[in-house]
Amino acid sequence: MKDFRQPKLLIVDDKQENTELITKLLHPLDFEVLxxxxxxxxxxxxxxxxxxxxxxxxxMPVNSFETxxxxxxxxxxxxxxxxxxxEKTDFENISEAFKxxxxxxxxxxxxxxxxxxxxxxxxxxxxxxxxxxxxIETRNQIYxxxxxxxxxxxxxxxxxxxxxxxxxxxxxxxxxxxxxxxxISNQTLxxxxxxxxxxxxxxxxQIASSQKILAKQIIEEAINTISCSAALKKITIxxxxxxxxxxxxxxxILLSAIRNLLSNAIKFTRxxxxxxxxxxATNDCLxxxxxxxxxxMDETTINNLFNLKNRVSLKGTAGEAGTGFGLILTKExxxxxxxxxxxxxxxxxxxxxxxxxxxxxxx
Amino acid sequence: xxxxxxxxxxxxxxxxxxxxxxxxxxxxHKVFLExxxxxxxxxxxxxxxxxxxxLISEIEKYAEFHFISEENFMRRINYPDYNKHxxxxxxxxEYLNLYKHKAEDFGQYARFLHQWFVNHTIHxxxxxxxxxxxxxxxxxxxxxxxxxxx
Ligand SMILES: [Fe+2]
Numbered sequence: 001m002k003d004f005r006q007p008k009l010l011i012v013d014d015k016q017e018n019t020e021l022i023t024k025l026l027h028p029l030d031f032e033v034l035x036x037x038x039x040x041x042x043x044x045x046x047x048x049x050x051x052x053x054x055x056x057x058x059x060m061p062v063n064s065f066e067t068x069x070x071x072x073x074x075x076x077x078x079x080x081x082x083x084x085x086x087e088k089t090d091f092e093n094i095s096e097a098f099k100x101x102x103x104x105x106x107x108x109x110x111x112x113x114x115x116x117x118x119x120x121x122x123x124x125x126x127x128x129x130x131x132x133x134x135x136i137e138t139r140n141q142i143y144x145x146x147x148x149x150x151x152x153x154x155x156x157x158x159x160x161x162x163x164x165x166x167x168x169x170x171x172x173x174x175x176x177x178x179x180x181x182x183x184i185s186n187q188t189l190x191x192x193x194x195x196x197x198x199x200x201x202x203x204x205x206q207i208a209s210s211q212k213i214l215a216k217q218i219i220e221e222a223i224n225t226i227s228c229s230a231a232l233k234k235i236t237i238x239x240x241x242x243x244x245x246x247x248x249x250x251x252x253i254l255l256s257a258i259r260n261l262l263s264n265a266i267k268f269t270r271x272x273x274x275x276x277x278x279x280x281a282t283n284d285c286l287x288x289x290x291x292x293x294x295x296x297m298d299e300t301t302i303n304n305l306f307n308l309k310n311r312v313s314l315k316g317t318a319g320e321a322g323t324g325f326g327l328i329l330t331k332e333x334x335x336x337x338x339x340x341x342x343x344x345x346x347x348x349x350x351x352x353x354x355x356x357x358x359x360x361x362x363x
Numbered sequence: 364x365x366x367x368x369x370x371x372x373x374x375x376x377x378x379x380x381x382x383x384x385x386x387x388x389x390x391x392h393k394v395f396l397e398x399x400x401x402x403x404x405x406x407x408x409x410x411x412x413x414x415x416x417x418l419i420s421e422i423e424k425y426a427e428f429h430f431i432s433e434e435n436f437m438r439r440i441n442y443p444d445y446n447k448h449x450x451x452x453x454x455x456x457e458y459l460n461l462y463k464h465k466a467e468d469f470g471q472y473a474r475f476l477h478q479w480f481v482n483h484t485i486h487x488x489x490x491x492x493x494x495x496x497x498x499x500x501x502x503x504x505x506x507x508x509x510x511x512x513x
Pocket of ligand 1: 487
């Protein structure tokens with residue numbers, strides 16, 4: 001997918017001689033070059049046109065750093081790179097420019113080749129960035145479309161097989177097969193849902209909302225949601241946490257991450273096993289360690305745990321099925337919160353998953 | 364300014380009016396004037412455009428050097444018009460850039476350079492001299508004089 005659109009470039013300088021000179025020098029590039037000689041003119045243009053690159057003179061009647069900030073606040077040019085133009089001896093503005101996240105600086109007097117090369121390369125990067133974003137977006141859309149469209153048939157399969165199961169006697173020879181259909185359908189629906197939230201949460205790379213959350217509260221909530229399946233396997237859970245520690249992030253995302261790790265622990269712990277959740281607050285992060293005395297993992301399994309390519313799906317101790325997406329998803333969710341996951345495990349002894357999340361300073 | 368190789372008469376000469384009385388600044392100004400002369404000398408000796416461009420870089424670099432030097436001195440003596448004067452220097456670098464790319468021939472660039480030098484020196488740099496005199500500033504206390512034997 002190539003963008004054949006002619007790149008648009010904006011040159012801003014209060015001296016028209018300068019904008020004209022640069023326009024002339026850039027002529028061989030065959031860009032669409034627009035000129036502005038005031039802040040107002042610049043912002044008007046930025047409201048209407050999406051540029052691939054802006055060249056902005058650092059000494060203008062209106063503070064150029066504010067102009068730069070306003071360019072980046074315009075809807076169409078939030079991602080547009082800005083290159084400042086400054087005189088070689090203007091040390092104050094040069095260092096200031098880099099603080100304002102400018103892409104690059106062209107120092108006057110410059111060489112024509114230098115100008116051409118910098119403009120070309122930054123325009124190219126910007127175009128590639130846009131293409132990349134477009135590709136990712138398209139892929140995400142396809143991803144969620146597929147997942148959405150597949151969801152309905154599986155819901156139907158589950159519903160219908162539930163109905164049949166209700167009517168069938170235990171002695172019926174079909175009962176076992178219908179149960180299988182029902183089980184596989186449920187499992188596949190789970191996979192689809194995980195894929196869906198994966199594409200929603202991860203690829204946008206955004207946390208929908210960020211709140212201050214009491215660590216103790218959210219962990220207890222997660223324990224509550226899985227207590228049933230723990231009880232079924234007669235697994236005991238112990239939990240300790242300082243009452244005041246706060247973490248920050250999206251409540252639902254963090255909850256699902258912790259829940260994911262807990263159901264994993266249950267899945268790989270034998271009947272009558274034990275799970276311990278211990279928390280430790282260090283200077284700036286909270287460690288939540290979820291340890292079980294279950295079946296543990298060998299080194300190969302640990303190494304492939306977070307690998308999308310060599311995704312491993314392991315059956316639980318009671319035959320619980322998995323999708324192999326759960327941990328990958330959890331890790332991504334935690335990374336979104338500037339957190340980390342650490343794994344320690346020994347085959348036949350158990351596993352410890354440690355979540356490290358930044359602590360929210362309480363005021 | 365149509366100097367020929369042997370025409371010493373037409374060289375740009377130092378003028379009393381350029382003198383700021385600040386030894387080091389005057390010295391640097393003289394070097395600058397001589398750089399313009401050496402550029403004209405090269406034009407008249409029909410140096411290749413590529414070599415003349417390198418001489419332009421030489422002048423640009425010296426202009427940068429001298430401006431920083433002069434600005435550092437102005438800062439030392441708390442020169443009240445520092446910002447305006449520094450802005451003038453920025454503008455010159457900006458114009459040097461414009462003329463370098465715009466000039467139809469190198470002679471035009473040299474004429475611009477000379478004109479700017481005279482204007483800036485007799486109008487702006489001379490104001491530093493006035494400020495020093497009016498405030499009885501002992502320059503030697505603030506500005507190290509380059510100790511260059513002739
Ligand atoms: Fe000066």
